Amino acid sequence: MTTIGVLAVQGDVREHRAMLEQVGTDTVDVRYVDELDGIDGLVIPGGESTAIINLLKRQELVEPLRAQIAEGLPVYGSCAGMILLSDKVEGREDQELLGGMDIAVKRNAFGRQVASFEAPVYCQTIGDEPFHGIFIRAPWAEVIGDGVKVLGTVTDHEGQTRAVALRQGSLFVTAFHPELTDDTRMHEYFVREIVQS
Numbered sequence: 001m002t003t004i005g006v007l008a009v010q011g012d013v014r015e016h017r018a019m020l021e022q023v024g025t026d027t028v029d030v031r032y033v034d035e036l037d038g039i040d041g042l043v044i045p046g047g048e049s050t051a052i053i054n055l056l057k058r059q060e061l062v063e064p065l066r067a068q069i070a071e072g073l074p075v076y077g078s079c080a081g082m083i084l085l086s087d088k089v090e091g092r093e094d095q096e097l098l099g100g101m102d103i104a105v106k107r108n109a110f111g112r113q114v115a116s117f118e119a120p121v122y123c124q125t126i127g128d129e130p131f132h133g134i135f136i137r138a139p140w141a142e143v144i145g146d147g148v149k150v151l152g153t154v155t156d157h158e159g160q161t162r163a164v165a166l167r168q169g170s171l172f173v174t175a176f177h178p179e180l181t182d183d184t185r186m187h188e189y190f191v192r193e194i195v196q197s
């Protein structure tokens with residue numbers, strides 16, 4: 001049986017667990033370092049990336065998580081989770097992150113005035129049918145390293161194509177919140193193609 005941990009310091013923990021269970025995995029909350037033992041993959045829900053890193057520090061989870069990422073633990077980060085898994089934040093080089101994915105993200109990239117919006121995400125890897133993207137003060141990937149695959153894109157308010165679903169090795173990120181839809185394809189992709197492959 002595959003067991004996926006959901007980092008339970010902020011965000012839609014319950015919704016992510018429900019989706020993961022729908023695609024046939026066991027799930028556990030991860031709040032303490034010993035809860036990383038025995039998981040096959042980890043989901044980092046959205047929230048506020050600066051608050052999450054502070055909570056992770058308090059739980060003494062930052063170094064253990066970096067070590068697990070370096071060892072190849074499959075991790076899926078959504079929204080703030082995407083920010084935490086990236087190597088850099090554009091214009092905020094001092095922001096502390098977990099890192100691991102060779103991208104620089106722009107936070108609140110779609111503009112603060114449009115705090116949230118919904119738009120189709122085109123993602124051939126999961127099928128022809130676009131994914132209903134729910135974006136909440138979402139980032140996009142501004143600089144993308146050679147080893148990173150762009151899996152999904154959205155059109156921003158100026159008509160530009162933006163990278164909002166990406167993969168590098170065992171790391172997978174989306175700028176949007178699939179756990180707020182009833183479409184399990186993103187979780188299924190993570191579980192089948194990264195955790196179980």
Ligand code: GLN
Pocket residue numbers: 045046047048049050078079080081083107108136137138139
């Ligand atoms: N704007 C948040 C951040 O910068 C991310 C928002 C989200 O996770 N929904 O951390």
